[in-house]
Amino acid sequence: TLSSSTYPISAHHSADEMHGSRAPWTPAVGASWQIVLKSPLKFGPESEEPSIQPDVDVYDIDVFDNSAETIAKLHRLGKKVIGYFSAGTYEKWRPDSRQFGKADLGKPMDDWDERWVDVRSGNVRAIMSKRIQLAAEKGCDAIDPDNVDGYSHKNGFGLTKADSIDFIKFLSYEARRHGMSIGLKNAGEIIPEVIDVVDFQVNEQCVEYNEGQTFQAFIKANKPVFHIEYPKGAPGSVRAKTREKISNAKGTQGFSTVLKTMDLNGWVQLCDGQQFTTWTEESDDSGSDDDGSGSGSSDDE
Incomplete structure (x- = not known):
């Protein structure tokens, strides 16, 4: 296994010398975003300039499923790209x-066809290092490593918070080595120990679980919280009251909130009520605009 002594505790200072002069992207509090993990993004016909809906600052997409060409198109449209993978x-x-x-393989994950892995394992870390390298080679600006909170689940290894903290420091070091920034996914219990080595939070359901205040630590540190809720009625029939309650929930000031379905497909609703469907490989062509960018509408108040 790797110990924390194999990499600097804080890798911020070394990003420049590690990856030429490419300093990692620093995302801004309040940046707008969309997350699509169910299937790869799709653009309009090659003869036209690419376009995409919604017109937000940041796209969080699967690092395996999307090509370098897709990421380059997002960059041409002025978007930053976060590469998602399960760490x-x-x-x-x-x-x-x-x-x-x-x-390396532990207990099955509740409700998902996945198994927890031993994040202390040198082999697991080598695999994750290669995934981070893949994200960099494809042109991602940042990584979104999921499932770093094994300590709060029956994982089969007796993993502790300390194990997750060490693992996140390792992932951060690897991301910086490739000139990318990194997010912390959920894992509110270990924020104080890792906030200095991550650049943003990707949060699920903090309103549902009344945890918004926990993640205010990121806003105080001038780091964004990319926040997802999975409300009843999604997609398309979320009540305006529900949306407003989520948008104004205690502790979520400054958060970048989106309403999504649990499978994280192309549908999204923003706090202002606007709904969009980002075009993906699985989209039904008839349900999208002709330019392939996706479609948008407002909710019925």
Whole structure:
């Protein structure tokens, strides 16, 4: 296994010398965003300039499913790109899944066809290092490593908060080595120990679980909270009252909030009521604008 002594505790200072002069992107509090993980993004016909809906600052997309060409198109449109991958679980359908050893795999994850992995394992860390390198090679500006909170689940290894803290410091070091920034996914219990080595929070359901105040630590540190809620009625029939309650929930001041379905497909609703469907490989062409950018509408108040 790797110990924390194999990399600097805080890697901020070394980003420039590690990756030429490319300093990692510093995302701004209040940046607008969309997250689409269910299937790869799709653009309009090649003959036209690419366009995409919604016109937000940041796209969080799957690092395996999307091509370097897709990421380059998002950059041409002035978007920043966060590359998503699961850092703490095994997904058998991923192209590198055979690299995990038996000893790396723990208990099944509740409600998902995944298994927790031993984040202390040198082999698991080598796999994650390659995933981070892939994100960099494809042109991502940042990474969104999911499932880093194994300590709060029956993981099969007795993983602790200290193990997650060490793992996040490792992931941060690797991201910086490739000139990228990194987000903390959920994991509110360990914010004080890792906030200095991450650049933003990607949060799920803090309103539902009444945890908004916990994540205010990021706003205080001038780092954005990219916040997702999965309300009843999504997609398309979220009551205006529900949306307003989420948007104005205690502790969410300054958060970048989106309403999504649990499968994180192309549909999104923003706090102002606007709804969009980002075009993806699985989109029904008839449900999108002709330019392939997706479609938008407002909710019925």
